[in-house]
Amino acid sequence: MYPYAKIKDAIFLYKNKKNLKMNIDVILFTTQIARSTLYNWIEKFSYLLDSKMSYILSKRTSKKIRSNRKLTAEIEIFIVNHVRNNPDFNIKKLTNKVIKKFGVKFSVSHIYRILGYNNLTYKKVHKITYPYGKVRFKKAVKNIKKDIDKCNNDFTAIDETAVYLGSANNYGWSKKGDRCKINSSFNKSNKYSLCQAISKKSFIASEMIKGSYNTKKFNMFIEDKVIPNMDNNVLFMDGCTIHKSK
Numbered sequence: 001m002y003p004y005a006k007i008k009d010a011i012f013l014y015k016n017k018k019n020l021k022m023n024i025d026v027i028l029f030t031t032q033i034a035r036s037t038l039y040n041w042i043e044k045f046s047y048l049l050d051s052k053m054s055y056i057l058s059k060r061t062s063k064k065i066r067s068n069r070k071l072t073a074e075i076e077i078f079i080v081n082h083v084r085n086n087p088d089f090n091i092k093k094l095t096n097k098v099i100k101k102f103g104v105k106f107s108v109s110h111i112y113r114i115l116g117y118n119n120l121t122y123k124k125v126h127k128i129t130y131p132y133g134k135v136r137f138k139k140a141v142k143n144i145k146k147d148i149d150k151c152n153n154d155f156t157a158i159d160e161t162a163v164y165l166g167s168a169n170n171y172g173w174s175k176k177g178d179r180c181k182i183n184s185s186f187n188k189s190n191k192y193s194l195c196q197a198i199s200k201k202s203f204i205a206s207e208m209i210k211g212s213y214n215t216k217k218f219n220m221f222i223e224d225k226v227i228p229n230m231d232n233n234v235l236f237m238d239g240c241t242i243h244k245s246k
Contacts, residue, residue: 007041035117080118155234160195160213197226204229215245
């Protein structure tokens with residue numbers, strides 16, 4: 001928990017940065033806080049604008065840091081919000097947006113530094129496959145449960161999956177400064193797909209093919225292997241494109 005006086009000083013420095021000839025980088029260095037913390041304080045404690053300095057100035061150090069006079073709080077907030085709303089953003093398009101909106105151009109490395117200051121890091125994407133909100137999702141789940149109850153939980157569930165032979169992990173460890181190298185025989189032509197059907201009573205059917213399932217192959221699997229062995233009369237599938245063919 002930060003001292004109350006430190007919060008007042010940080011807000012004072014931010015609101016008087018022009019008169020004090022300080023930019024955001026200098027304020028953060030002087031107060032020894034994170035960029036996100038500063039903006040959080042500004043949002044929550046803006047009523048402290050007229051407070052006098054009490055805690056930081058006595059501890060100010062003469063150590064210099066690099067600054068960019070082009071940078072303003074408005075530009076930084078715009079960049080951070082853009083990245084938060086567009087996690088897979090294009091850096092060139094973002095640069096062009098900054099130029100058009102503010103008439104200021106930053107180097108790519110400087111934009112990346114801004115993201116680093118705000119604890120935004122590059123990492124593996126976690127894909128959200130359901131395109132709608134939580135309310136619609138809960139409603140859809142409720143409707144599916146009703147449909148399942150109608151058939152007394154007696155249905156045949158069908159789905160498929162695929163693997164690439166020779167694939168390797170997307171992340172690994174190596175000495176700092178050296179590339180992380182892993183031997184891999186990955187090739188897109190080495191893709192195999194598995195389709196299976198099961199009910200609550202038994203295993204119904206299974207099929208593995210090289211490549212991917214399309215509508216024709218999937219329907220043939222249903223007609224030739226699934227329907228003849230079904231112990232009920234309901235097929236349960238997700239919304240994959242090949243599942244919705246006439």
